[in-house]
Amino acid sequence: MDPSALARFEETVLPHLDAAYTLARYLLRNDHDAEDAVQDAYLRAVRHFGGHRGGNTRAWLLTIVRHTCYSWLRRHKADARAIEFDETLHSEIVVGDDPEAEIVLGDLGEALNQAIDGLPVEFREVVILRDVQGLPYAEIAEVVGIPVGTVMSRLSRARRRLQRALPVEDYGRN
């Protein structure tokens, strides 16, 4: 990579490192994996930077981060089942398929984290991109590669699932 392209990369892509890490961390749910994925994504980004002609750089980078996380999830699905249960590693992850499963938890933050983790990843990612990272629908559509209308309907369904999974009385307090 020539020095001027590298300088441009540092100026335009490096500032989105926090956004990249946030997406990876919430998708992969593990610090180390998120760091690995972001590092890998940045390497890919450098290599493909020549093909990035203007446009929204954050969306472009997050698209690569998302792809990296998805291939990571696919690759490690089998591994994850094979690794024995590890108290420190798995204690916080109690994912049920049923979002209405009873939650016996005092803390809303914990309940919310569990509910988010329990969402199918295509629902989880729109909630992260919108409500955690504050992206406009159009940018989410670009990152995920779906129409804006689909962003809206997925977000709608995701929030309904979360609403059902949370203690009714509590979640308005904050």
Place this chain on the structure above:
Amino acid sequence: MSCETLSDKLTGYLDRELDEQAAGEVEAHLRQCVTCSAQLEGARRVRAAVQAHLPPLRAPERLRDNVRAMLRTQASRAQPRRTWLPTWAATAAALVLGVAGGWQLATWRGPRGDGSDLATEVVAGHVRSLEGAHLTDIASSEHHTVKPWFAGKLDFSPPVPDFTPEGFPLIGGRLDYLGERPVAALVYGRRQHFINLFVWPSRDSNALPAAASRRGYHLVHGSAGGMTYWAISDLNESELSQFAQLVATDLGHGAAHP
């Protein structure tokens, strides 16, 4: 407008993503529909709860350093150079150095130096190996090639297991010193990470793998089959423990079937 067709639009309305006309339609419906008004309120609360409890995160400094170091190696790739390392390995080595390079020279005082113990020496050996072009003396993924290389260089024949099927491919081996004793250093890969596995004979009875961490590196050591081993990497602890378990099992078998 019916409640069913409104459902998704409520979300867009809440997020101020509808155009003026669509927003007007939603408002007109909300004025006469208690159910949809309640649903909007519910969605608003969920959104507020997510925003309050799931903050945007800040990338760890280590990651920031690693990405910067990777960019520097990308810059230097402009000048072609000969290297015995595959490109990804060279990049990974540079990434590790980006983190470790700063303190390594300051703290390494040689074997049995003041305050140094075996773990410290293992860390130093690991860092040293990633420093220049001395990760391996013999670079090969074939244990049939690596094992004979040690003959005559060590007063023992180290086991050289290959864990490629388990996702820890052998990269090579080299001669190293820990506590002034020559040891076999075997190098394995895991994604962008390197693992140094130091092995030497010991009279210790079998010791189960024990984990430690120093300066951001994870270490696992133990004894099996008449050998002591130390594994070190910037890989996460869980995967390094998995690796050490493979090593312990292999060494145990080696003793049973020499």
